[in-house]
Amino acid sequence: MIIVPDPKLLKSLLMLAAVVEARDPFTGGHLWRMSCFAGLLGEKIGLAEDELIQLKLGSFVHDIGKIGVPESILGKTDHLNEAEYAAVKTHALFGSQLINDHPLADLFRTIIRHHHERQDGQGYPDGLADDAIPLHCRIIAIVDAFDAMTSTRPYRRNMPVGQALYRLKQQRDRQFDGALIEHFLELGEAGELEPIVRHSSAGIPMVNCDHCGPVVAASGAVKDGDFIYCKVCGGEFRLHHNSGSFVAEPTGGHGAARQLQPEVDEAPIDELVKQASRALVIAPPLTGY
Ligand SMILES: [Fe+2]
Structure with missing residues (x-):
C-alpha cells in the first residue's frame, strides 16, 4: 500500500x-x-x-x-x-x-x-x-x-x-x-x-469555568492579556503569563457570539x-x- x-x-x-x-x-x-x-x-x-x-x-x-x-x-x-x-x-x-x-x-x-x-x-x-x-x-x-x-x-x-x-x-x-x-x-x-x-x-494549562464547570482551553498562540471564553456559558477569562505558563482569571464578563464559536488550534x-x-x-x- x-x-x-x-x-x-x-x-x-x-x-x-x-x-x-x-x-x-x-x-x-x-x-x-x-x-x-x-x-x-x-x-x-x-x-x-x-x-x-x-x-x-x-x-x-x-x-x-x-x-x-x-x-x-x-x-x-x-x-x-x-x-x-x-x-x-x-x-x-x-x-x-x-x-x-x-x-x-x-x-x-x-x-x-x-x-x-x-x-x-x-x-x-x-x-x-x-x-x-x-x-x-x-x-x-x-x-x-x-x-x-x-x-x-x-x-x-x-x-x-x-x-x-x-x-x-x-x-x-x-x-x-x-x-x-x-x-x-x-x-x-x-x-x-x-x-x-x-x-x-x-505551557498552557487548562482551567475549569467557575460559572458552569467545563474546561476552558486556550490555543498555543495566546499571549499575556488575551481573553478566552467558556464555550458553554460564555464566561470570560483573562490570561496572565506567570513563570513560563499561563493563569486564566475570570473577569465576570461574557463573550459575544463570534467569541463563542468553535475554535480550532x-x-x-x-x-x-x-x-x-x-x-x-x-x-x-x-x-x-
Ligand atoms: Fe473513542
Whole structure:
C-alpha cells in the first residue's frame, strides 16, 4: 500500500476532527494531549518515523465518529445511563463507516474502528483480543484512558498522575497491552507525562469555568492579556503569563457570539501535516494491519 497524503486534504480532515472534539465541552485539548502521549509511547517502543506520524495522525482523528453522538449526551454533566453509554459506543463503528470512502481512509480506518478494543476481548465494536488488536489501537487505548482519568469531568475531579498510572497497571493484560503499559509507566516515572497532563498545548494549562464547570482551553498562540471564553456559558477569562505558563482569571464578563464559536488550534495540526508530508510520501503498510 502506498500512501501519498495531500496536505490540504489531510489538514481539512484534522480540522474537522478538532471541531467534532470541540462539541464536548469537557475535553478541551484532548487531541493535542493524545498525539503527545501517543507520540512519546511510540518513540519509546522504537516506531519508525512513518509509523510514528501515522500513530499521531490517528490519535487526532480517532473519535471523529462522535459527530453522530447527540450533544445532550456528550455534554451531560452526570454519569451516563446504559442507553446513553450504548449511544456513545456507536462512535467507533460509525466513524469508520463515515470515512470509508475518503481518499485518506487507509491512514485512519483501523484506528477509528478499533481504538476501544480490549486485550481480554471485552471491548468494542468487534471484541478483538490480544495481538489481533492492531498495535496503534493498543497504544491509543492506553493514552485515551490515561487522559480521561487525569482530566476533570463534571461528575469527578481529575485523578493525580500517579493514581492514574496505578489504575492502568491494574488493567495490564485485561483492558490494556501489558508490555505497552510497562513502557508508559516508565514515561510517567521519568516525568515526561506531567507537562502534557491537563494542558491544552505546550505551557498552557487548562482551567475549569467557575460559572458552569467545563474546561476552558486556550490555543498555543495566546499571549499575556488575551481573553478566552467558556464555550458553554460564555464566561470570560483573562490570561496572565506567570513563570513560563499561563493563569486564566475570570473577569465576570461574557463573550459575544463570534467569541463563542468553535475554535480550532491550527498550530499542532499544521505541525502534524508538515511531519506527514515529510514522512509519508511512500509509506509501507502499518504494523499489524
Ligand atoms: Fe473513542
